[in-house]
Amino acid sequence: MNIDLTGRKAVVTGSTAGIGRAIAEGLARAGASVVISGRGEERVATALQELRALFPKGGFSGVVADLATLEGAAELFAQAPDADILVNNVGTGRAKPFFDIGDSEWRDLFELNVMSGVRASRHYVPDMMKRGWGRVVFISSESALAIPVDLIDYAMTKTAQLAIARGLAETVAGTGVTVNSVLPGPTNSEIMGGWMKAAAEAQGITQEEAEQQFLKTTRPSTLIKRFATTEEVANLVVYVCSEQASATTGTSLRVDGGVVRTIA
Template identity: 85%
Template sequence: MNIELKGRKAVVTGSTAGIGRAIAEGLARAGAAVVINGRGRERVAAALRDLRALFPKGEFTGVSADLATPEGAADLFAQAPDADILVNNVGTGRPKSFFEIGDREWTDLFELNVMSGVRAARHYVPNMTKRGWGRVVFISSESALAIPKDMIDYAMTKTAQLAIARGLAEAVGGTGVTVNSVLPGPTNSEIIRGWMKAAAQEQGITQQEAEQQFLRTMRPTTLLNRFATTEEVANLVVYVCSEQASATTGASLRVDGGVVRTIA
Protein backbone atom coordinates (compact mmCIF):
# COMPACT_ATOMS: atom_id res chain seq x y z
CA MET A 1 0.00 0.00 0.00
CA ASN A 2 1.40 3.36 -1.05
CA ILE A 3 0.00 6.14 1.14
CA GLU A 4 0.21 9.47 -0.62
CA LEU A 5 -0.61 12.70 1.23
CA LYS A 6 1.03 15.29 -0.99
CA GLY A 7 -1.02 18.46 -1.07
CA ARG A 8 -2.50 17.79 2.36
CA LYS A 9 -1.75 19.87 5.45
CA ALA A 10 -1.71 18.21 8.85
CA VAL A 11 -1.84 19.71 12.32
CA VAL A 12 -0.48 17.37 15.00
CA THR A 13 -0.85 18.71 18.53
CA GLY A 14 1.75 17.83 21.14
CA SER A 15 4.21 16.71 18.48
CA THR A 16 7.66 17.67 19.70
CA ALA A 17 8.29 14.19 21.12
CA GLY A 18 6.77 10.77 21.71
CA ILE A 19 3.78 9.47 19.77
CA GLY A 20 3.00 12.92 18.36
CA ARG A 21 6.49 13.29 16.97
CA ALA A 22 6.33 9.84 15.37
CA ILE A 23 2.97 10.72 13.80
CA ALA A 24 4.42 13.96 12.42
CA GLU A 25 7.29 12.01 10.88
CA GLY A 26 4.94 9.43 9.39
CA LEU A 27 2.70 12.05 7.82
CA ALA A 28 5.71 13.93 6.45
CA ARG A 29 7.08 10.72 4.97
CA ALA A 30 3.75 10.33 3.13
CA GLY A 31 4.17 13.83 1.72
CA ALA A 32 1.96 15.94 3.94
CA ALA A 33 2.92 19.42 5.10
CA VAL A 34 2.99 19.23 8.90
CA VAL A 35 2.38 21.75 11.67
CA ILE A 36 4.36 20.87 14.79
CA ASN A 37 3.02 22.03 18.14
CA GLY A 38 4.36 22.17 21.67
CA ARG A 39 4.27 24.51 24.64
CA GLY A 40 7.94 25.45 24.69
CA ARG A 41 9.62 27.40 21.90
CA GLU A 42 12.93 25.61 22.33
CA ARG A 43 11.37 22.15 22.01
CA VAL A 44 9.40 23.23 18.95
CA ALA A 45 12.52 24.70 17.36
CA ALA A 46 14.52 21.54 18.10
CA ALA A 47 11.80 19.34 16.60
CA LEU A 48 11.72 21.48 13.48
CA ARG A 49 15.49 21.22 13.06
CA ASP A 50 15.37 17.44 13.39
CA LEU A 51 12.45 17.03 11.01
CA ARG A 52 13.95 19.29 8.37
CA ALA A 53 17.16 17.29 8.57
CA LEU A 54 15.21 14.04 8.10
CA PHE A 55 13.02 15.43 5.30
CA PRO A 56 14.94 18.18 3.46
CA LYS A 57 12.11 18.56 0.96
CA GLY A 58 9.39 18.47 3.62
CA GLU A 59 7.21 21.41 4.61
CA PHE A 60 7.06 22.09 8.34
CA THR A 61 5.67 24.86 10.50
CA GLY A 62 6.20 25.19 14.24
CA VAL A 63 3.67 26.70 16.64
CA SER A 64 4.42 27.22 20.33
CA ALA A 65 1.09 27.25 22.13
CA ASP A 66 -0.41 25.85 25.32
CA LEU A 67 -3.56 24.14 24.06
CA ALA A 68 -4.91 23.68 27.57
CA THR A 69 -6.17 27.25 27.32
CA PRO A 70 -8.49 29.06 24.88
CA GLU A 71 -5.75 31.65 24.39
CA GLY A 72 -3.24 29.00 23.38
CA ALA A 73 -5.74 27.47 20.97
CA ALA A 74 -6.30 30.90 19.43
CA ASP A 75 -2.52 31.23 18.92
CA LEU A 76 -2.46 27.91 17.07
CA PHE A 77 -5.39 28.86 14.86
CA ALA A 78 -3.85 32.25 14.04
CA GLN A 79 -0.61 30.64 12.87
CA ALA A 80 -2.16 27.54 11.28
CA PRO A 81 -5.64 28.66 10.19
CA ASP A 82 -6.54 25.64 8.06
CA ALA A 83 -5.83 21.91 7.84
CA ASP A 84 -6.91 18.81 5.95
CA ILE A 85 -5.78 16.50 8.73
CA LEU A 86 -6.08 17.07 12.47
CA VAL A 87 -4.45 14.73 14.96
CA ASN A 88 -5.49 15.57 18.52
CA ASN A 89 -2.53 14.03 20.30
CA VAL A 90 -1.58 16.46 23.05
CA GLY A 91 -2.18 15.13 26.54
CA THR A 92 -0.62 13.86 29.72
CA GLY A 93 -1.30 11.85 32.84
CA ARG A 94 0.41 10.42 35.88
CA PRO A 95 -0.28 7.69 38.42
CA LYS A 96 -2.02 9.02 41.52
CA SER A 97 -4.54 7.71 44.00
CA PHE A 98 -8.11 8.78 43.29
CA PHE A 99 -8.40 10.06 46.85
CA GLU A 100 -5.43 12.41 46.40
CA ILE A 101 -6.57 14.10 43.17
CA GLY A 102 -7.94 17.57 43.86
CA ASP A 103 -10.64 19.40 41.93
CA ARG A 104 -8.16 21.64 40.12
CA GLU A 105 -6.16 18.62 38.92
CA TRP A 106 -9.31 17.10 37.43
CA THR A 107 -10.25 20.26 35.57
CA ASP A 108 -6.70 21.03 34.43
CA LEU A 109 -6.31 17.54 32.96
CA PHE A 110 -9.69 17.81 31.24
CA GLU A 111 -8.73 21.14 29.69
CA LEU A 112 -5.54 19.69 28.19
CA ASN A 113 -6.58 16.17 27.23
CA VAL A 114 -10.16 16.86 26.15
CA MET A 115 -10.88 20.52 25.50
CA SER A 116 -7.76 20.95 23.36
CA GLY A 117 -9.26 18.49 20.88
CA VAL A 118 -12.73 19.99 21.14
CA ARG A 119 -11.44 23.45 20.32
CA ALA A 120 -9.25 22.23 17.47
CA ALA A 121 -12.03 20.16 15.88
CA ARG A 122 -14.49 23.03 16.23
CA HIS A 123 -12.05 25.26 14.36
CA TYR A 124 -10.74 22.98 11.61
CA VAL A 125 -13.61 20.64 10.75
CA PRO A 126 -16.05 23.14 9.17
CA ASN A 127 -13.62 23.90 6.32
CA MET A 128 -12.94 20.19 5.88
CA THR A 129 -16.65 19.57 5.35
CA LYS A 130 -16.87 22.45 2.85
CA ARG A 131 -14.04 20.91 0.81
CA GLY A 132 -15.52 17.43 1.08
CA TRP A 133 -12.40 15.82 2.53
CA GLY A 134 -10.78 15.68 5.93
CA ARG A 135 -9.33 13.41 8.59
CA VAL A 136 -9.64 13.87 12.34
CA VAL A 137 -7.94 11.48 14.75
CA PHE A 138 -8.16 11.57 18.54
CA ILE A 139 -5.28 9.80 20.28
CA SER A 140 -7.06 8.11 23.15
CA SER A 141 -5.75 5.11 25.14
CA GLU A 142 -6.55 1.57 26.13
CA SER A 143 -7.12 3.17 29.54
CA ALA A 144 -10.37 4.51 28.10
CA LEU A 145 -11.69 0.94 28.13
CA ALA A 146 -9.59 -0.81 30.79
CA ILE A 147 -9.69 1.81 33.54
CA PRO A 148 -6.49 1.75 35.65
CA LYS A 149 -7.17 2.28 39.33
CA ASP A 150 -4.16 4.56 39.73
CA MET A 151 -5.03 6.88 36.81
CA ILE A 152 -8.78 7.31 37.00
CA ASP A 153 -8.65 10.98 36.03
CA TYR A 154 -6.57 10.18 32.94
CA ALA A 155 -8.89 7.34 31.98
CA MET A 156 -11.88 9.67 32.29
CA THR A 157 -10.37 12.06 29.75
CA LYS A 158 -9.57 9.24 27.35
CA THR A 159 -13.11 7.84 27.55
CA ALA A 160 -14.44 11.34 26.93
CA GLN A 161 -12.39 11.49 23.74
CA LEU A 162 -14.11 8.37 22.45
CA ALA A 163 -17.52 9.92 22.99
CA ILE A 164 -16.51 13.17 21.29
CA ALA A 165 -14.95 11.40 18.32
CA ARG A 166 -17.96 9.16 17.75
CA GLY A 167 -20.40 12.05 18.13
CA LEU A 168 -18.41 14.24 15.77
CA ALA A 169 -18.26 11.41 13.22
CA GLU A 170 -22.06 11.27 13.38
CA ALA A 171 -22.28 15.03 12.95
CA VAL A 172 -20.17 15.07 9.76
CA GLY A 173 -21.42 11.81 8.27
CA GLY A 174 -21.58 11.83 4.49
CA THR A 175 -19.34 14.87 4.07
CA GLY A 176 -16.10 13.10 3.16
CA VAL A 177 -14.64 13.87 6.58
CA THR A 178 -13.78 10.91 8.80
CA VAL A 179 -13.34 11.02 12.56
CA ASN A 180 -11.73 8.17 14.47
CA SER A 181 -9.99 7.38 17.73
CA VAL A 182 -6.73 5.45 18.04
CA LEU A 183 -6.09 3.70 21.35
CA PRO A 184 -2.43 2.96 22.10
CA GLY A 185 -1.41 0.63 24.88
CA PRO A 186 1.85 0.84 26.84
CA THR A 187 4.17 2.66 24.46
CA ASN A 188 7.83 3.53 24.71
CA SER A 189 7.17 7.27 24.63
CA GLU A 190 9.10 10.03 26.35
CA ILE A 191 6.75 10.15 29.36
CA ILE A 192 6.64 6.41 29.99
CA ARG A 193 10.40 6.07 29.49
CA GLY A 194 10.80 8.63 32.25
CA TRP A 195 8.53 6.65 34.55
CA MET A 196 10.37 3.41 33.83
CA LYS A 197 13.77 5.01 34.32
CA ALA A 198 12.70 6.36 37.71
CA ALA A 199 11.25 2.98 38.73
CA ALA A 200 14.42 1.19 37.66
CA GLN A 201 16.65 3.54 39.65
CA GLU A 202 14.44 3.30 42.72
CA GLN A 203 14.45 -0.51 42.68
CA GLY A 204 18.01 -1.05 41.48
CA ILE A 205 16.98 -2.92 38.34
CA THR A 206 17.40 -2.28 34.62
CA GLN A 207 14.91 -0.24 32.68
CA GLN A 208 13.95 -3.31 30.64
CA GLU A 209 13.26 -5.19 33.88
CA ALA A 210 11.14 -2.29 35.09
CA GLU A 211 9.12 -2.40 31.87
CA GLN A 212 8.53 -6.13 32.20
CA GLN A 213 7.54 -5.68 35.84
CA PHE A 214 5.05 -2.97 34.82
CA LEU A 215 3.50 -5.26 32.23
CA ARG A 216 3.23 -8.18 34.66
CA THR A 217 1.64 -6.14 37.43
CA MET A 218 -0.29 -3.37 35.66
CA ARG A 219 -1.04 -4.78 32.17
CA PRO A 220 -0.97 -8.57 32.64
CA THR A 221 -3.34 -9.12 29.70
CA THR A 222 -0.79 -7.89 27.16
CA LEU A 223 -0.28 -10.21 24.23
CA LEU A 224 2.68 -8.26 22.86
CA ASN A 225 4.65 -8.69 26.10
CA ARG A 226 6.62 -5.52 25.44
CA PHE A 227 6.00 -1.83 25.05
CA ALA A 228 4.97 -0.74 21.56
CA THR A 229 7.18 1.71 19.75
CA THR A 230 5.92 5.17 18.91
CA GLU A 231 6.39 4.29 15.22
CA GLU A 232 4.05 1.31 15.56
CA VAL A 233 1.34 3.59 16.88
CA ALA A 234 2.05 6.22 14.23
CA ASN A 235 1.71 3.66 11.43
CA LEU A 236 -1.96 3.13 12.27
CA VAL A 237 -2.58 6.85 12.57
CA VAL A 238 -1.02 7.56 9.17
CA TYR A 239 -3.23 4.90 7.60
CA VAL A 240 -6.35 6.36 9.21
CA CYS A 241 -5.37 9.75 7.73
CA SER A 242 -5.00 8.32 4.24
CA GLU A 243 -7.31 8.16 1.24
CA GLN A 244 -7.29 4.38 1.62
CA ALA A 245 -9.10 4.69 4.98
CA SER A 246 -12.06 6.56 3.50
CA ALA A 247 -14.58 3.95 4.73
CA THR A 248 -13.27 3.96 8.30
CA THR A 249 -15.05 6.51 10.48
CA GLY A 250 -16.65 6.61 13.90
CA ALA A 251 -14.27 3.83 14.95
CA SER A 252 -12.13 3.20 18.01
CA LEU A 253 -9.02 1.48 16.70
CA ARG A 254 -6.75 -0.25 19.20
CA VAL A 255 -2.98 -0.53 18.87
CA ASP A 256 -2.65 -1.76 22.44
CA GLY A 257 -0.76 -5.02 22.05
CA GLY A 258 -3.90 -6.94 22.99
CA VAL A 259 -4.20 -5.44 26.49
CA VAL A 260 -7.98 -5.00 26.26
CA ARG A 261 -9.54 -8.47 26.39
CA THR A 262 -12.31 -8.16 23.85
CA ILE A 263 -13.13 -9.56 20.41
CA ALA A 264 -14.82 -6.28 19.33
Protein backbone atom coordinates in the same frame (compact mmCIF):
# COMPACT_ATOMS: atom_id res chain seq x y z
CA MET B 1 -0.13 -0.18 0.04
CA ASN B 2 1.23 3.18 -1.06
CA ILE B 3 -0.04 5.96 1.20
CA ASP B 4 0.38 9.30 -0.53
CA LEU B 5 -0.59 12.45 1.37
CA THR B 6 1.15 14.87 -0.98
CA GLY B 7 -0.64 18.20 -0.94
CA ARG B 8 -2.34 17.56 2.39
CA LYS B 9 -1.68 19.75 5.41
CA ALA B 10 -1.66 18.15 8.85
CA VAL B 11 -1.83 19.68 12.31
CA VAL B 12 -0.53 17.38 15.04
CA THR B 13 -0.93 18.75 18.55
CA GLY B 14 1.64 17.93 21.22
CA SER B 15 4.14 16.74 18.63
CA THR B 16 7.62 17.71 19.82
CA ALA B 17 8.25 14.22 21.23
CA GLY B 18 6.75 10.80 21.82
CA ILE B 19 3.73 9.53 19.91
CA GLY B 20 2.93 12.95 18.47
CA ARG B 21 6.44 13.32 17.09
CA ALA B 22 6.30 9.85 15.52
CA ILE B 23 2.96 10.73 13.93
CA ALA B 24 4.41 13.95 12.51
CA GLU B 25 7.29 11.96 11.01
CA GLY B 26 4.94 9.35 9.57
CA LEU B 27 2.69 11.93 7.94
CA ALA B 28 5.70 13.77 6.53
CA ARG B 29 7.09 10.53 5.13
CA ALA B 30 3.77 10.07 3.32
CA GLY B 31 4.14 13.52 1.77
CA ALA B 32 2.01 15.75 3.99
CA SER B 33 3.16 19.13 5.22
CA VAL B 34 3.01 19.15 9.00
CA VAL B 35 2.38 21.75 11.68
CA ILE B 36 3.80 20.67 15.03
CA SER B 37 2.97 22.25 18.36
CA GLY B 38 4.33 22.35 21.87
CA ARG B 39 4.35 24.55 24.94
CA GLY B 40 8.08 25.28 24.95
CA GLU B 41 9.81 27.40 22.35
CA GLU B 42 13.08 25.46 22.63
CA ARG B 43 11.38 22.09 22.22
CA VAL B 44 9.46 23.26 19.17
CA ALA B 45 12.59 24.73 17.59
CA THR B 46 14.58 21.56 18.24
CA ALA B 47 11.86 19.35 16.81
CA LEU B 48 11.61 21.49 13.69
CA GLN B 49 15.37 21.36 13.18
CA GLU B 50 15.40 17.57 13.52
CA LEU B 51 12.40 17.06 11.25
CA ARG B 52 13.84 19.27 8.54
CA ALA B 53 17.08 17.32 8.72
CA LEU B 54 15.16 14.04 8.31
CA PHE B 55 12.97 15.36 5.50
CA PRO B 56 14.85 18.14 3.64
CA LYS B 57 12.04 18.46 1.10
CA GLY B 58 9.29 18.36 3.70
CA GLY B 59 7.12 21.27 4.71
CA PHE B 60 7.17 21.95 8.43
CA SER B 61 6.10 24.77 10.68
CA GLY B 62 5.85 25.03 14.44
CA VAL B 63 3.53 26.73 16.89
CA VAL B 64 4.38 27.46 20.51
CA ALA B 65 1.11 27.40 22.45
CA ASP B 66 -0.47 25.99 25.58
CA LEU B 67 -3.49 24.21 24.12
CA ALA B 68 -5.05 23.76 27.55
CA THR B 69 -6.07 27.41 27.29
CA LEU B 70 -8.32 29.46 25.02
CA GLU B 71 -5.41 31.78 24.35
CA GLY B 72 -3.18 28.92 23.29
CA ALA B 73 -5.84 27.55 20.97
CA ALA B 74 -6.28 30.99 19.40
CA GLU B 75 -2.53 31.17 18.82
CA LEU B 76 -2.54 27.82 17.04
CA PHE B 77 -5.45 28.81 14.83
CA ALA B 78 -3.86 32.16 13.99
CA GLN B 79 -0.62 30.56 12.86
CA ALA B 80 -2.17 27.46 11.29
CA PRO B 81 -5.64 28.52 10.18
CA ASP B 82 -6.41 25.52 7.99
CA ALA B 83 -5.78 21.77 7.88
CA ASP B 84 -6.81 18.69 5.94
CA ILE B 85 -5.70 16.38 8.74
CA LEU B 86 -6.06 17.03 12.47
CA VAL B 87 -4.48 14.71 15.01
CA ASN B 88 -5.62 15.59 18.53
CA ASN B 89 -2.66 14.09 20.34
CA VAL B 90 -1.69 16.55 23.06
CA GLY B 91 -2.26 15.25 26.55
CA THR B 92 -0.69 13.95 29.71
CA GLY B 93 -1.38 11.76 32.71
CA ARG B 94 -0.05 11.20 36.19
CA ALA B 95 -0.47 8.23 38.49
CA LYS B 96 -2.24 9.32 41.66
CA PRO B 97 -4.76 7.75 44.06
CA PHE B 98 -8.34 8.87 43.40
CA PHE B 99 -8.78 10.38 46.87
CA ASP B 100 -5.70 12.56 46.43
CA ILE B 101 -6.79 14.20 43.16
CA GLY B 102 -8.08 17.71 43.80
CA ASP B 103 -10.72 19.59 41.84
CA SER B 104 -8.19 21.80 40.08
CA GLU B 105 -6.26 18.74 38.88
CA TRP B 106 -9.41 17.26 37.36
CA ARG B 107 -10.19 20.52 35.58
CA ASP B 108 -6.64 21.07 34.34
CA LEU B 109 -6.39 17.57 32.91
CA PHE B 110 -9.77 17.88 31.22
CA GLU B 111 -8.79 21.19 29.63
CA LEU B 112 -5.61 19.72 28.15
CA ASN B 113 -6.67 16.21 27.21
CA VAL B 114 -10.24 16.88 26.14
CA MET B 115 -10.97 20.54 25.47
CA SER B 116 -7.85 20.98 23.32
CA GLY B 117 -9.34 18.48 20.87
CA VAL B 118 -12.82 19.96 21.11
CA ARG B 119 -11.53 23.42 20.25
CA ALA B 120 -9.29 22.22 17.43
CA SER B 121 -12.05 20.12 15.89
CA ARG B 122 -14.53 22.98 16.16
CA HIS B 123 -12.07 25.20 14.29
CA TYR B 124 -10.77 22.91 11.55
CA VAL B 125 -13.63 20.54 10.72
CA PRO B 126 -16.11 23.01 9.14
CA ASP B 127 -13.66 23.85 6.34
CA MET B 128 -12.90 20.14 5.85
CA MET B 129 -16.62 19.60 5.33
CA LYS B 130 -16.81 22.40 2.78
CA ARG B 131 -13.95 20.86 0.80
CA GLY B 132 -15.42 17.36 1.03
CA TRP B 133 -12.32 15.74 2.51
CA GLY B 134 -10.73 15.61 5.94
CA ARG B 135 -9.32 13.37 8.61
CA VAL B 136 -9.64 13.82 12.37
CA VAL B 137 -7.96 11.44 14.80
CA PHE B 138 -8.18 11.53 18.58
CA ILE B 139 -5.29 9.80 20.36
CA SER B 140 -7.10 8.11 23.22
CA SER B 141 -5.79 5.12 25.21
CA GLU B 142 -6.62 1.57 26.22
CA SER B 143 -7.15 3.18 29.62
CA ALA B 144 -10.41 4.52 28.20
CA LEU B 145 -11.71 0.94 28.25
CA ALA B 146 -9.73 -0.72 31.05
CA ILE B 147 -9.68 1.92 33.78
CA PRO B 148 -6.46 1.90 35.87
CA VAL B 149 -7.24 2.64 39.51
CA ASP B 150 -4.24 4.97 39.81
CA LEU B 151 -5.15 6.93 36.66
CA ILE B 152 -8.88 7.45 37.00
CA ASP B 153 -8.80 11.11 36.00
CA TYR B 154 -6.66 10.31 32.95
CA ALA B 155 -8.94 7.42 31.98
CA MET B 156 -11.97 9.69 32.26
CA THR B 157 -10.47 12.10 29.72
CA LYS B 158 -9.64 9.26 27.34
CA THR B 159 -13.16 7.85 27.55
CA ALA B 160 -14.51 11.34 26.90
CA GLN B 161 -12.46 11.49 23.71
CA LEU B 162 -14.18 8.35 22.43
CA ALA B 163 -17.59 9.92 22.94
CA ILE B 164 -16.57 13.14 21.23
CA ALA B 165 -15.02 11.33 18.28
CA ARG B 166 -18.08 9.15 17.72
CA GLY B 167 -20.47 12.08 18.03
CA LEU B 168 -18.40 14.21 15.68
CA ALA B 169 -18.22 11.36 13.15
CA GLU B 170 -22.00 11.23 13.12
CA THR B 171 -22.17 15.01 12.82
CA VAL B 172 -20.05 15.00 9.64
CA ALA B 173 -21.63 11.89 8.12
CA GLY B 174 -21.60 11.90 4.32
CA THR B 175 -19.25 14.88 3.96
CA GLY B 176 -16.04 13.03 3.10
CA VAL B 177 -14.60 13.78 6.54
CA THR B 178 -13.75 10.85 8.80
CA VAL B 179 -13.32 10.94 12.57
CA ASN B 180 -11.74 8.12 14.53
CA SER B 181 -9.99 7.34 17.79
CA VAL B 182 -6.73 5.43 18.12
CA LEU B 183 -6.06 3.71 21.43
CA PRO B 184 -2.41 2.96 22.24
CA GLY B 185 -1.46 0.63 25.05
CA PRO B 186 1.83 0.69 26.97
CA THR B 187 4.16 2.54 24.63
CA ASN B 188 7.72 3.78 24.83
CA SER B 189 6.53 7.37 24.64
CA GLU B 190 8.23 10.27 26.37
CA ILE B 191 5.89 10.09 29.36
CA MET B 192 5.81 6.32 29.87
CA GLY B 193 9.46 6.01 29.00
CA GLY B 194 10.20 8.56 31.70
CA TRP B 195 8.15 6.62 34.23
CA MET B 196 9.96 3.40 33.39
CA LYS B 197 13.37 5.05 33.52
CA ALA B 198 12.63 6.47 36.97
CA ALA B 199 11.34 3.11 38.19
CA ALA B 200 14.45 1.36 36.87
CA GLU B 201 16.79 3.81 38.57
CA ALA B 202 14.90 3.57 41.86
CA GLN B 203 15.13 -0.22 41.89
CA GLY B 204 18.58 -0.60 40.38
CA ILE B 205 17.32 -2.57 37.38
CA THR B 206 17.34 -2.00 33.64
CA GLN B 207 14.56 -0.09 31.92
CA GLU B 208 13.56 -3.23 30.03
CA GLU B 209 13.24 -5.07 33.34
CA ALA B 210 11.12 -2.23 34.71
CA GLU B 211 8.87 -2.43 31.65
CA GLN B 212 8.44 -6.17 32.05
CA GLN B 213 7.65 -5.69 35.74
CA PHE B 214 5.04 -3.06 34.84
CA LEU B 215 3.41 -5.35 32.28
CA LYS B 216 3.28 -8.33 34.63
CA THR B 217 1.77 -6.36 37.50
CA THR B 218 -0.57 -3.93 35.71
CA ARG B 219 -1.08 -5.17 32.12
CA PRO B 220 -0.75 -8.97 32.34
CA SER B 221 -3.14 -9.47 29.42
CA THR B 222 -0.65 -8.01 26.93
CA LEU B 223 -0.20 -10.33 23.96
CA ILE B 224 2.99 -8.84 22.58
CA LYS B 225 4.68 -8.97 26.02
CA ARG B 226 6.51 -5.69 25.48
CA PHE B 227 5.91 -1.97 25.12
CA ALA B 228 4.93 -0.79 21.65
CA THR B 229 7.13 1.72 19.88
CA THR B 230 5.84 5.16 19.03
CA GLU B 231 6.36 4.29 15.36
CA GLU B 232 3.99 1.32 15.67
CA VAL B 233 1.29 3.65 16.98
CA ALA B 234 2.04 6.22 14.30
CA ASN B 235 1.70 3.62 11.53
CA LEU B 236 -1.96 3.09 12.39
CA VAL B 237 -2.60 6.82 12.62
CA VAL B 238 -1.04 7.47 9.20
CA TYR B 239 -3.25 4.79 7.67
CA VAL B 240 -6.38 6.29 9.27
CA CYS B 241 -5.38 9.64 7.76
CA SER B 242 -4.98 8.18 4.28
CA GLU B 243 -7.27 8.04 1.27
CA GLN B 244 -7.31 4.27 1.67
CA ALA B 245 -9.11 4.60 5.03
CA SER B 246 -12.08 6.47 3.53
CA ALA B 247 -14.59 3.89 4.82
CA THR B 248 -13.18 3.85 8.35
CA THR B 249 -14.98 6.38 10.53
CA GLY B 250 -16.75 6.64 13.85
CA THR B 251 -14.70 3.84 15.34
CA SER B 252 -12.04 3.16 17.94
CA LEU B 253 -8.92 1.41 16.71
CA ARG B 254 -6.68 -0.26 19.27
CA VAL B 255 -2.90 -0.53 18.98
CA ASP B 256 -2.62 -1.79 22.53
CA GLY B 257 -0.72 -5.02 22.04
CA GLY B 258 -3.86 -6.97 22.92
CA VAL B 259 -4.12 -5.60 26.47
CA VAL B 260 -7.89 -5.12 26.32
CA ARG B 261 -9.46 -8.57 26.44
CA THR B 262 -12.33 -8.20 24.03
CA ILE B 263 -13.02 -9.35 20.47
CA ALA B 264 -15.04 -6.24 19.56
